[in-house]
Amino acid sequence: MADIVLGTTARRGGARRHWARYRAGYLFVLPAFLLYAVFMIYPLVQSIYLSFTDWNGVEATKNFVGLANYRRLFGDALLRVSLGHTLIWVVVGTIGPLVIGLLLAVLLWRRPRGFTLFRTAFFMPQVLSSVVIAIVWGWIYNPVFGILNRGLDSVGLDGLSRGWLGDPSLALYAVLVAAIWAETGFVFVVFLAGLQNVSKDLLEAATVDGANAWQRFRNVTVPQLANVVNVVTALLLIGGFSVFDVVFAMTQGGPANATEVIATYTYKEAFTQNRIGYAATLSLVITVISLVASVAFIRLRERGES
Amino acid sequence: MFRSTSPLTTVTFALLLALLGAAPQIAGSAQEEVTLRVWDQFTGPESEIVDEIYDGFTAQNPNVTIEREAFDTDQMRQTVNTALASGTGPDVIFYDTGPGYAGVLADAELLQPLDAMADQYGWRDRLVESAIQGASIDGQLYGLPLQIDLIGLYHNRTLMEQEGFQVPDTVDQLLAFCGEASEKGYIPLAFGNQEGWPAFHQFSVATNQTLGPDAMRRLLFEGQGSWDTPETTTAIQTFFVDMREAGCFGEDPNALTYDDANALFYSGQALMTPTGSWLIGDIEANMPDADVALVPFPAIGGGKGSNWVSGLGSAYYLSANGQHQTEAGQFLDYLFSPETATRWLGEARFFLPMTVDTAGLELSPLQQSVLDVLGSAASGQTPLGYNIDVLTPPGFNDTMLNGFQAILAGDKTPEQQAADLQAAWVEGTAATPQP
Amino acid sequence: MATTSAPAGAKRVPGRAAWSRPRGGAVGVGVVRYLVLIAFLVVFLLPFLWIWSSAFKTSIEIARDPFALPSALRWENLQRAWTVGRFDRYIWNSVIYCTAIVAGVVALSCLAGYALALLPLPRRNAILVLFLLGLMVPFQSVMIPLYYLLRDIHLLETYWAFIVPGIALRLPFGIFLMRGFFRGLPPELADAARLDGANEWAVFRQVMLPLATPGLATLVVFQFMFTWNQFLMPLVFVQRDELRPVSLGTMFFFGRYTADRGMIAAGVTIAMLPVVLLYLVLQRRFIEGITAGALKT
Known part of the structure; x- marks a missing residue:
């Protein structure tokens, strides 16, 4: 409720009216805003x-070196390698859970018998921490006692068994499999919720029109899930x-940098090599990429909605 | 009207404060009760002995409490920087010596120079000169090395004799042995390199066989020679290509951790394992019934024979940010006192770079064999090669870490690696830390 | 944004949908469907079962036959992981962190989200954009300076090192989530309360907040899961073992006992158990919360 304030001058009256009108709003937002400004905006700047x-993290004075760190980005072979791996990670790590999650959601769409059991199980890895996922999958891939090689051996596929995390051409994908295993449950339940809203009338109509299962899925279901x-x-x-957690906990970027992603590279530069200035530059590379991806996504969605 | 304090946030912060009341008490009256935080790398069976040795100090100094935390080597390397720089990390750390490890910390002014304490306690007279040098950076002493080790090849003599195998003297014999042992279903040589650093030791060993200790010394300390030579290439080729192709390692070394490889040796699945004398305690605890011997790595054809390689293990350092330097100094002095030294050797099976009174100790044959070699080296009779990762700059070690994994995976040639090592050496030694 | 309304499981749907399926080949399709589902069931559950059964085994047993059941129910692995492995401490720390961070995020997000949705506020859009920025940039953007900031204000050796940034960096998510829920409420209710003489705090606390309970539940679930499993932030900011949450403690535990596989399996089991049990008990809340959290921000 706005107080009626009799200001002595117009300006003070304006300020007081402003305060009276917005006081509640200010006070509600202020605690969050202060915390956010000090621990997020300030560090970002x-x-x-x-x-x-x-800067190396120690000296009292921080030498200004201009654009030297940015110039160094272009000649940094390890950065290129890390970016390449990050790109593979983003592509495979997005498509994998999307495809498997959608498949599982469609299979359980009509809530067949055992629905709750399946849903419980498929979502379960999602509640685990990345360290647990890394240890469990590190064991699965272990060449000495891991169940993957033992399983392959026992079904006569021993030609396929290998040191999964030790082979530079496979290691990144081996870590990705662990990440997809953990992430799929999330995608699955979101799709399951989305499918509840798919119009059954439209599907019926398509069936009457003679569309087969794939055509119904492709032309009726998917657009409604967009x-x-x-x-x-x-x-x-x-x-x-x-991405950092599961890679760091599982391979630390090895073997031979085969699983180095930009976040693990940044961590090492900052916190094991003490190259704070350059690590800050690398962290901004991640920031810019994430911002561009987010903004592009928002734009895309706005266009889709209009 | 709207009241400015919201009960909800008040409740939240009251709750937070209540919870934090449960936090460990950190500040205390400084003079009376002192807590020393000690980080070390003893995660094997020796861990309990280390506890007992630390307890010996707190028994003598009842006002001191020791909060010990043991780390896996890799994890310590990844977290020690942030911990020391936080000002809340350990007071005492047991960390690897050399420019690539403690040197990085000293450059960042995270370690406390120990010169004054060394004079006060007489540490320079107690420890051998080479150990003092190995833990010094730019002429300043930073740490007290606990271990001087030999790196060679362990073999399970019980199983070898049972199967009728001879211990190979040359790499050619070793390669032949690998074929025969694999046929009998054994892993000839357990070698795990998932962490990357075990390769440092094997590269050191192989290069010391091809170049010989003298040339190694000139290269490492006098700047004579270079790494991109046929000797280096042959050394890399022998261990990381020929031996892998001859099936010496059984499993993919890049996929096997150092600990898993050791476990294969303990269980008798592997007949040999190439590592250092720091493992004696673990071996004797895990293989009480087997007869195990440690020998130098076989000679490489065209090289300088079969040489022992020796290196300085980790050392105890003090944090530059420690709040209790006096007590920490007393703790170091206790750890390197003659009485404790005897316990390190007798119970933890560590070889200290100082004179240790062995009277009354019952040494195992394995321990005795190492002491004999070290003694003979000290009197100048046995030349020792050098373990290089504690002598080389960080960039060089990174090149070793990634390069040898790539070679084991078949993605890099020994020639490329030798050239990269030389480049990293030139870059690293040019950027030697200035005081 | 347009949102889907009913999260999974919100409505009880009968075992078979009312609309009919085509008959042709239904049996074959059904068999294939179950084969695929069961294959995935194995893939998703086997790692859990393997680790749990390994917790009762010795290291040698684990290496000998990973698929065999334990020869005896050895509880000592779990017992040792709990005491010697310090999981008692880690779990307790995680409880402290989760309680504090969830409470902080929920309280501050409700207040700010409510104001940004329904109260008069100047420069609302500028504030929103500022918070949106926090939703889009990853933790790495602020990780390095934040470490030095926390060091300089001497928070690094306390629980606050994780709690304070843990709350601050999650506010954008919480605020947008809560703002979405508050915007879905009829503002006339608030106006009616104001006409009855309620002050703004009373309007928020007694009228609007109770209506946003589903949103609150979503935020609690989402934030709890996030904080319990958070890794990089405590890795950088929490330097003392007595202060480590279970997500981080598990990693160092793994380093200390790599060779003792039975112990590792026991530790991993303990690390999983609280959150898996909570999930099994509150399954629908979890799934609804995660779904709504994903779709409503």
Whole structure:
């Protein structure tokens, strides 16, 4: 309720009317805003500042080096390698859960017998921490006692068994499989929710018109899921560009940099090599990529909605 | 009207404060009760002995509490920087010596120089000169090395004799042995390189066989020679290509952790394992019934014979940000006192770079064999090669880490690796830390 | 944004949908469907069962036959992981972190989300854009300076090192989620309360907040899961073992006991158990919360 304030001058009256009108709004937003400004906005600005220095984390003065760190980005072979892996990660790590999640959601769409069991199981890996996922899958791939090689051996496919995480051409995909295993449950339940809203009348009509199962799925179901697909894709993409946890916990970027992604590279530069200035620059590379991806996604969605 | 304090947020922060009351008490009266945080790398069976040795200090100094945390080597390397820089990390750390490890920390001013304490306690007289040098950076002493080790080849003599195998003297014999042992269903040589650093030791060993200890010393300490030579290439080719192709390793080394490889040796699935004398305690704890011997790695054709390689293990360092430097200094002095030294050797099976009173100790044959070699080296009779990762700059070690994994995977040639090592050496030594 | 209305399982649907399926080849399709479902069931559950059964085995047993059942129910692995492996401490720390961070995020997000949705506020769009930025940039963007900031204000050796940034960096998500829920409420209810003489706090607390309970539940579930499993932030900011949450503690535990496989399996089992049990008990809440959280921000 707005107080009626009799100001002595117009300006003070304006300020007081302003305060009276907005007081509640200000006070409600303020605690969150302060915390956010100090621990998010300020460090973000600092990241930009640090990227123009060669600071090593210790010295009191931070030497300004201009664009030297940015120039270094272009000649950095390890950055190129890491970006390449990140790109593979984003593509495979998005498509994998999307396809498997959609398949499982469609299979359970009509809630066949055992629905709850299946749903419970498919979502379960989603509640695990990445360290647990990394240890469990590290064991699965273990050449000495891992169940993957033992399983292959026992069904006569011992030609396929190998040191999965030790082979530079396979390691990234081996880690991706673990990540997809964990992430699919999330995509699956979101699709399951999305499918509840797919119009059954339209599907009936398509059936009457003689459309087969694939045509119904492709032309009736998928378009109605477009919004859900968009959201899930965006979440997977944005998470993928900054992926760190499962890679770090499983391979630390090895063997021979075969699983190095930009986030693990940044961590090492910052916190094991003490190259804070350059690491800040690398962190901004991740930031810019994530921002571009997010903005592109928002644009795309707005266009889709209009 | 709207009241400015919201009960909801008040409740939240009251709750937070209540929860934090459960936090461990950190600040205390500084003079009386002192807590030393000690980080080390003893995760094997020796861990309990280390606990007991630390307890010996707190028994003598009842006002000191030791909060010990043991780390896997890799994890310590990844977290020690942030911990020390936080000002809340460990007071004492047991960390690898050399420019690639402790040197990085000293450059970032995270380690405390120990010169004054060394004079006060007489550490320079107690430890051998080479150990003091190995833990010094730019003439300043930073740490006290606990271990001096030999790197060679362990073999399970019980199983070897049972199967009628001879211990190979040359790499050609070793390659032949690998074929025969695999046929009998054994892993000839357990070698795990998932972490990347085990390859450092094997590269050191192989290069010391092709170049010989003298040339290695000139290369490492006097700047004479280079890494992109036929000797280096042959050394890399022998261990990381020929031996892999001859089936010496059984499993893919890149997929096998160092610990898993050791476990294969303990269980008798593998007949040999190439590693250092720091493992003796673990071996004797895990294989009480087997007869195990440690020998130098076989000679490589055209090289300088079969040489032992020796290296400095990790050392105890103090954090530059430690709050209790006096007590930390007393702790170091205790760890390297003659009485404790005897316990390190007798119970933890560690070889200290100092004179240790062995009277009353019952040493195992394996321990005795290492002590004999170290003693003979000290008197100048046995030349020792060098374990290089504790002597080389960080960029060089990175090149070793990724390069050898790539060679084991068949993605890189020994020639390329030798050239890359030389480039990293030139870059790293040019950027030697300035004081 | 347009949102789907009913999260999975919100309505009880009979075992068979009312609309009929085509008959041709229905049996064959059904068999294939179940084969695929069961194959995935194995893929998703086998790792759990393997680790859980390994927790009762010795290291040698694990290496000998990974598929065999444990020869005896050895509880000592679990017991040792709990005490010697310090999982008692790690779990307790995670409870503290989760309680504090979830409470903080929920409280501050409700307040700000409500104001940004329904209260008069100048420069609302500028504020929204600022928070949106936080939704789009990853933790790495602020990780490095934040470490030094927390060090300089001496928070690094306390629980606050994770709690404070843990709350601050999740506010954008919480605020947008809550704002979405509040915007879905009829503003006339608030106006009616105001006419009855309620102040703004009373309007929020007694009228609008109770109506946003589903949103609140969603935020709690989402935030709880996120915080419980958060890894990189505590890795960088929490340096003392007594302060480590279980997500991070598990990694260091793994490093300390790599050779003792039975112990590792037991530790991993303990690390999984609280959140898996909670999930099994509150399954529908979890799934609804995650779904709504994904679709409504």
